[in-house]
Amino acid sequence: MVDDSAPGLAMDDDAFFQYLKLFMDYVPLWVLLLGAGVIWLIRHPDTLSALSRDVESAKIGEFEIKLRQVEEQLETTQAHVDELEAENLRLSSFYNRFDAHAGPDVLRDVRQQAHHAARGLNDLAPVREGLKPGASAEDIFVAAEMLRERRDISSFDALIDCVARIAAHPTLEGLRYQTVWSLASAVHKTVLSDVSHNTVPELSADQLKRARHVMETLIGNPHVARDRPDAPEAGIRGPAQFALNWIEKGLKAWERAK
Known part of the structure; x- marks a missing residue:
């Protein structure tokens, strides 16, 4: 007669034990160790920082942790964010210092400052924000x-x-017409630079x-049409037509390349 009260048989009949056994059978030991290690590192951030400095990579099972690479990517991303913030701050200084409806002398000064600043920008994403609806x-x-300058x-x-x-x-x-003229001129200069140099x-x-x-x-x-009707080429239609001329040259270049 078998004693049903024996510990081994009781564990065999226990549902939790059966699920635990099934889990252990299908989950590799290294996965459990990796999970435990990650939890331990999270609870000990100083150790993680030191490890990332001293160890380039660690391979556990089928996974390879590129510690230094991840750290460098994070540093690069943060540096890029810092650059964008600095460039946004630089651009906002223009917006806060002038009125787009001010006189020609004010706009002339702003234009010169914008051209100078554009030469030093590493990323023009903040500039493109100024073109959105x-x-x-x-x-x-x-x-x-700025785009007139950078093309x-x-x-x-x-x-x-x-x-x-x-x-x-x-x-x-x-x-105002002056602003739209600047946009048309930016198109003209960008197309001209591209088509004439390639x-x-x-x-x-x-x-x-x-x-x-x-x-x-x-x-x-x-x-x-009401901008400089006496001399259309001096108004918006001037750079717009110049842009069209160079656009046609560019399209002809594409035709020849076929």
């Missing part, structure tokens, strides 16, 4: 002037999006075709 007139003016291909789509939005508005979103433009044919449509829309805006 809802940006103030000051944001747009400074962004346009940045990676900012071209954002620039065209901004011009397209403004060109479609009956009163150019209330912006056998095949960096700007794609699709980008150039869209830019052509946007600049034609801008020129056709009735409000734009």
Whole structure:
């Protein structure tokens, strides 16, 4: 007769023991050790910091922990964030110091400062923020002037999006002609720089075709027609037409490259 009260049989019949046994059978020991190690390191951050300095990598089972690599990536990311914050602060100083509706002398000074600052920017993402819907007139003016200086291909789509939005508005979103002139000039200078320095433009044919449509829309805006009717080339239509001329050259370059 078997004694059912024996400890071994009681454990065999115990549901918790059966689940624990099943878990242990299917989960490798190294996974359990890794989990325990991670928990221990979390509770001892000083040890983790020292370990990351002294050990480049650790391999446990099928996983390899690149400690120094992770630490360096975090430091690089933080450095990039710090740079963006500094550049945002630098740009905001322009917006706080002038009125986009001020006289020509004020705008001339701001333009010169914007050009100077643009040369030192490592990342133009903050500049592109000034082209988005809802940006103030000051944001747009400074962004346009900085892109006139930098002629940045990676900012071209954002620039065209901004011009397209403004060109479609009956009163150019209330912006003064000088600001829209700066935007059109930024398009002109960017396309000119790209097409004149490359056998095949960096700007794609699709980008150039869209830019052509946007600049034609801008020129056709009735409000734009009232800017310097005595000398259209001195107003918005001047850089807009210059941009169209270089866009056509760029499209011809793409045709030749086929």
